[in-house]
Amino acid sequence: MPNHWAGQSAASRLSSFAVRMGQLPRWRTSVPIFPAIRSFPVVERYGFVWVWTGDATRADPAKLHHLGWAENPDWAYGGGLYHVNCDYRLMIDNLMDLTHETYVHAGSIGQKEIDESPVSTKTEDNTVVTSRFMNNIMPPPFWAMALRGNHLADDVPVDRWQICRFTPPSHVLIEVGVAHAGKGGYDADPQYKASSVVVDFITPETETSIWYFWGMARNFNPRDKALTASIREGQGKIFSEDLAILESQQRNLLARPARKLLNLNIDAGGVQSRRILDRIIAEERQSPTTEAMPVNR
Numbered sequence: 001m002p003n004h005w006a007g008q009s010a011a012s013r014l015s016s017f018a019v020r021m022g023q024l025p026r027w028r029t030s031v032p033i034f035p036a037i038r039s040f041p042v043v044e045r046y047g048f049v050w051v052w053t054g055d056a057t058r059a060d061p062a063k064l065h066h067l068g069w070a071e072n073p074d075w076a077y078g079g080g081l082y083h084v085n086c087d088y089r090l091m092i093d094n095l096m097d098l099t100h101e102t103y104v105h106a107g108s109i110g111q112k113e114i115d116e117s118p119v120s121t122k123t124e125d126n127t128v129v130t131s132r133f134m135n136n137i138m139p140p141p142f143w144a145m146a147l148r149g150n151h152l153a154d155d156v157p158v159d160r161w162q163i164c165r166f167t168p169p170s171h172v173l174i175e176v177g178v179a180h181a182g183k184g185g186y187d188a189d190p191q192y193k194a195s196s197v198v199v200d201f202i203t204p205e206t207e208t209s210i211w212y213f214w215g216m217a218r219n220f221n222p223r224d225k226a227l228t229a230s231i232r233e234g235q236g237k238i239f240s241e242d243l244a245i246l247e248s249q250q251r252n253l254l255a256r257p258a259r260k261l262l263n264l265n266i267d268a269g270g271v272q273s274r275r276i277l278d279r280i281i282a283e284e285r286q287s288p289t290t291e292a293m294p295v296n297r
């Protein structure tokens with residue numbers, strides 16, 4: 001793991017410390033027998049605790065991502081936290097190429113049309129966007145459930161979209177949804193669609209482990225708590241399938257260190273994201289700093 005992320009290992013240890021800190025008797029924070037302990041700036045926002053693991057004098061809350069849905073009562077959020085034994089970049093690869101849904105999530109969000117549809121990738125400054133649009137297809141089970149959750153027919157063709165956005169250090173937000181076919185797809189009137197934002201915040205713990213904050217923000221039927229629970233349950237199962245694949249990938253990489261990852265065209269989103277990380281890490285070795293990431297929710 002590059003030096004840039006060494007602070008993030010500490011950051012994740014800080015996560016448990018930060019949670020417990022408020023429960024400690026005040027005197028324990030000043031017991032002199034402890035060696036010097038580095039502290040990190042944290043800020044609570046959008047339901048998460050964010051830590052700045054770089055130069056504390058450069059920590060600026062204004063640099064946090066703005067998450068409009070987290071402050072808007074017309075949106076609902078449900079999510080969870082998984083500990084995953086993999087390099088954080090493997091998770092970014094996974095999220096920036098959803099072709100795997102066809103095979104890894106065949107019983108929920110996977111369908112052959114994903115693999116059959118072209119994906120486009122573009123990079124703007126430090127953001128990588130991969131997008132895929134599939135028109136006039138039948139909704140897979142997860143999206144059929146979401147359509148029912150928005151009181152829409154679930155047995156008719158739909159237009160489906162996936163727009164994945166990577167931003168440093170390790171955030172991937174994915175616009176996903178379906179609309180009744182022919183109503184405008186991504187741009188369809190809300191009455192015809194079920195759409196949401198898949199939230200993925202990845203906090204590295206070590207070179208080969210992460211804390212994965214996952215969830216889904218939606219703006220249809222936001223006050224339906226049963227729907228929030230159904231979506232969270234479905235998502236939790238889906239991400240547990242990713243977890244198994246990612247940990248297997250990591251085990252293979254550790255067992256065969258001489259081998260390199262094979263990058264395919266469909267992996268362009270992950271490749272572009274890794275390039276941005278490499279560049280930022282190189283820059284920060286000249287001028288240490290880093291971005292904030294969540295350590296608790």
Ligand SMILES: [Fe+2]
Pocket residue numbers: 094100101104105238239242
């Ligand atoms: Fe997945």
